[in-house]
Amino acid sequence: MKKDVINIYDIAEMAKVSIATVSRVVNGSDKVSEKTRKKVMAVIEEVGYTPNVFAQGLGLNTMHTVGIIVPTISDLYMSSAVYYLQEKLRSYGYDCILSCSGFELDGKQRHVNMLLSKHVDALILVGSTYAGNGEHVKDTDYIREAAQSVPVFVVNGNVQGDDVYCTVNDDVKAVYDVTSKLIEQGRERIVFLTDSQSYSAIKKRKGYEQALEDHDIPLRPELEMHVVNRMHAVRDQLAECKVPFDAVIASNDEIAVGALKYAFKKGLMVPEELAVVGYNNCSIAIACEPELTSIDNHIEDICYQTVDRLIAVIEKKETNIEHKVVIPCELVVRGTTEF
């Protein structure tokens, strides 16, 4: 099966130079006379030589690989994040090792350690750094610890630390704005639905609460609901809500569709009787009818920003890279609101 693989010695011999010279031309660097470079390159091309990554790694202690940890990938938000991240990384010549850790802390911790032991050049953690009560909790200690070995980049999470870099959305503003818009259209009983206590969920809630406050609308705890991330469950949970409501803001599109299903079952007109706003603007948002107004978090921008800074950190050894970058969201208006 394995076909004999040719190594640097073979090339050296064929090109009649030393292995050091071959190594130099392979790595582009250093001073090699144009003549010998051509000669060596010719041989390399001819036999199709690629250096052994292990040996290379042993020497350089890098494999041009970054580890990506997501809680799950069977979720449109996560999968598109992974897609953009790996695409951009590849454009810089880096591969990525993917790891789905689940949502639990110890899973994440384990996966971080596994990736570190693989000698990745950096780590990217996507989403869901639980923030507990809203404070900066020590659940993120393992991230800071990992950052002692390798720079860590957090997508849509907030972690402070020396070699930790975050890229986040301005979720507070996005939800504040859309809530305000609903209020200004005369809706006063706005449900806020979220499925987690993640950093971004907390920001979204803050935007919601702030908007109510600024418009002198009392906050009703019954309208701030915690749901599981499944459409039918959301639908049923809404059906049990005692207090009437005329709008729903959801922390992702799946939950929003659950709200739509609730309206459908109840026979409510959308958006007239119930306005619904989703989040992430993923493909599910246009699968339903009417199509979902959703807040687009520009995940593509977030990922590109993240990778750009990652490369800057690990390659150029730059030191003045921003530790936190905020990407704006954009409201995409469709049929579930009257905007």
Next chain:
Amino acid sequence: MKKDVINIYDIAEMAKVSIATVSRVVNGSDKVSEKTRKKVMAVIEEVGYTPNVFAQGLGLNTMHTVGIIVPTISDLYMSSAVYYLQEKLRSYGYDCILSCSGFELDGKQRHVNMLLSKHVDALILVGSTYAGNGEHVKDTDYIREAAQSVPVFVVNGNVQGDDVYCTVNDDVKAVYDVTSKLIEQGRERIVFLTDSQSYSAIKKRKGYEQALEDHDIPLRPELEMHVVNRMHAVRDQLAECKVPFDAVIASNDEIAVGALKYAFKKGLMVPEELAVVGYNNCSIAIACEPELTSIDNHIEDICYQTVDRLIAVIEKKETNIEHKVVIPCELVVRGTTEF
């Protein structure tokens, strides 16, 4: 940043044994007396030693890593495949390097080579081995070539070759059955929608055509449509169909939802006036209203089957592993049909 890393020599010294012994206990294998094993383990635990993968790789020429190549990951089918694959692989102690190659042949080829140069232990290709005219074409030559270096596993594609292993659905039967069911309910003008010429698309079409033939219904070419994989495009394309129709079978759920949107726009009753069947049974199938009847391809089973055989091949060096395994599909009935 990088903290000093301790190596096998340190452990050997601390445990007062040779590095060979340390290596033995790390690799679990071989004969090491229980006493020394405990002693060494204690030291390892205490200082938290993990072997350097590069050095390990240099010796063993494996890194316990498999490469996964998907055309894209921002697609629910692909992302769940990746999810299940990597989950199962990890349970065997393997990591995976993910690579999104795009749908083009040369992209795939490039990505295969990149992964091979990373010394993966095996390669998994998901979906879309284009089959051209339905024959076994040489677009798959690069796969056979890759299989000379490392065993290759194809999920939902059909490639023959020495070290190539395939796991596929019985799509012919699934579509045959559902088409027959529609016909037996009196529907005669059934549209078949597909977005590709992939191996599985061809099987699906075959099932469709066979069912028509067996029920003496003439095949109408206008009803076999090739569409792009975007809901609105599908909707508009259906609107342009000159021939009337009363059922749609789509090669994935996204396309099926496009058909639903067509019905909605036209004011057609679903399922009474138009029945719709999707494929893959992904979350989008329950986002729409009525919810989509869809053929579940049991991607989880496919992935597990694939990984089980992969491990059997690369670890146990077994030789009588099946080269092709067929996983049955299951029709999940919801509101878009009258089954």
Next chain:
DNA sequence: ATAATATTTGTAAGCGCTTTCAAATAAGGA
């Protein structure tokens, strides 16, 4: 108790590459 055998441990030779340092060659100045 001693020889013969089985078990455990250690020594040392790679694995393929990078890189320092010295040697060889080319270029420049007198």
Next chain:
DNA sequence: TCCTTATTTGAAAGCGCTTACAAATATTAT
């Protein structure tokens, strides 16, 4: 032309690990 300096090359020492083989120790049979 010969000597000094810049440039290009090569020899060799690792990087941290695995593993064949030899040495040492423990076990069993006689």
